[in-house]
Amino acid sequence: MSYKKLFNLANKVALVVGAAGGLAGETCLGLAEFGATLALADIDSEGLVDVSNDLEKKGFKTWSKIVDVSDVTSVEKLIKDLREQFGRLDIMINFAGVVLPTPVEKIRVTEFQKIIDINLKGSFILAQQSLSMMLPQRSGKIILVGSVSGQIGRPFSAHYAASKGVHAMVRTMAVEMAKNNIQINSIAPVFTLTKMSEDVLSDPEMKKSIISTIPMGRLGLPSDLVGAMIFLSSSASDFVTGQTIFVDGGCTIS
Numbered sequence: 672m673s674y675k676k677l678f679n680l681a682n683k684v685a686l687v688v689g690a691a692g693g694l695a696g697e698t699c700l701g702l703a704e705f706g707a708t709l710a711l712a713d714i715d716s717e718g719l720v721d722v723s724n725d726l727e728k729k730g731f732k733t734w735s736k737i738v739d740v741s742d743v744t745s746v747e748k749l750i751k752d753l754r755e756q757f758g759r760l761d762i763m764i765n766f767a768g769v770v771l772p773t774p775v776e777k778i779r780v781t782e783f784q785k786i787i788d789i790n791l792k793g794s795f796i797l798a799q800q801s802l803s804m805m806l807p808q809r810s811g812k813i814i815l816v817g818s819v820s821g822q823i824g825r826p827f828s829a830h831y832a833a834s835k836g837v838h839a840m841v842r843t844m845a846v847e848m849a850k851n852n853i854q855i856n857s858i859a860p861v862f863t864l865t866k867m868s869e870d871v872l873s874d875p876e877m878k879k880s881i882i883s884t885i886p887m888g889r890l891g892l893p894s895d896l897v898g899a900m901i902f903l904s905s906s907a908s909d910f911v912t913g914q915t916i917f918v919d920g921g922c923t924i925s
C-alpha cells in the first residue's frame with residue numbers, strides 16, 4: 672500500500688459556499704492545488720468575481736453561482752445547476768456566515784432569527800441538498816464551518832453561539848450517514864482578521880484581550896485552516912466522522 676495519493680483530490684468536485692469571504696480563499700486555493708475542481712457560491716456577486724479572478728491568475732478555473740443559503744429555493748437551484756454542470760458532488764464546505772456582536776439584553780428577536788437563518792438553517796439546507804447528490808453516489812464529504820464560540824462562552828454572541836450549533840448537527844448527521852460512506856465534520860476557527868471580525872478587532876484593547884485567550888499568542892490566519900480542510904476533504908479522513916477540529920491555537924483547551 673502507498674500513501675502518496677492520500678490527500679489527492681483529482682477528479683473531485685468541491686463546492687465551497689461563502690467562497691467570497693475572508694476565510695474561504697486560502698481553502699479554495701488549497702483544494703485546487705490538491706487537484707479538486709472548484710464550484711464557488713456566495714450571496715456577494717462582486718466578491719465571487721474577485722475570488723474567481725484570483726484563482727484564475729494562479730492557474731485554476733472555477734465555476735461560480737450566487738446563492739442565499741437561508742433560502743431553500745436558492746440552494747435547490749444551486750445544486751440543480753451544479754448537477755447539470757458536473758454530474759457529481761464530492762466535497763461541500765460551508766463558510767457562509769454572519770455575526771452581529773450585541774449584548775444579550777439588546778439582541779432583537781429579528782436579529783437572533785437572522786443569524787440562525789443564515790448560519791444554522793443555511794448549513795442544514797446546504798448539507799441536506801448536498802446529500803441529495805452524495806447519497807446516490809454513496810460517497811461524499813461535508814464540512815461545516817463553526818466557531819470556538821460554539822464551544823466556549825464569548826461575550827456579545829448569544830445568537831452567534833447558538834447558530835454554531837452546527838457542531839452538534841454534524842454529530843447526528845454523521846451517525847445517520849455513516850453507512851453510506853459520507854463523512855460529515857466541522858471545523859472551528861478562532862478569531863481571524865477578516866471582514867467579519869474587523870469591527871471587534873479594530874479596538875486595540877479588545878484585540879489584546881482576545882489574543883490573551885489564545886495560548887499560541889496570535890490570531891488565526893485563513894491559511895491555518897487549509898491543512899484541516901484538505902484532511903477532511905480527502906480519503907485521509909475516510910474513518911473520521913462527526914468530529915469538530917478546533918483550529919484555534921489552543922484557545923478551547925486552555
Ligand SMILES: NC(=O)c1ccc[n+]([C@@H]2O[C@H](COP(=O)([O-])OP(=O)(O)OC[C@H]3O[C@@H](n4cnc5c(N)ncnc54)[C@H](O)[C@@H]3O)[C@@H](O)[C@H]2O)c1
Nearest residue numbers: 689691692693694714715739740767768818862863865867
Ligand atoms: N473570522 C473569524 O474570526 C471567524 C472565527 C470563527 C469562525 N468564523 C466563521 O467562519 C466563517 C467564514 O467567516 P469569514 O471570517 O470568512 O467571514 P466573512 O464575512 O469574510 O465571509 C462570510 C461570507 O459569507 C457570505 N454570506 C453571508 N450571508 C450569506 C448568505 N445568506 N448566503 C450566502 N453567502 C452568505 C458573505 O457574502 C461572505 O462572503 C463563518 O461561518 C464564521 O462564522 C469566523
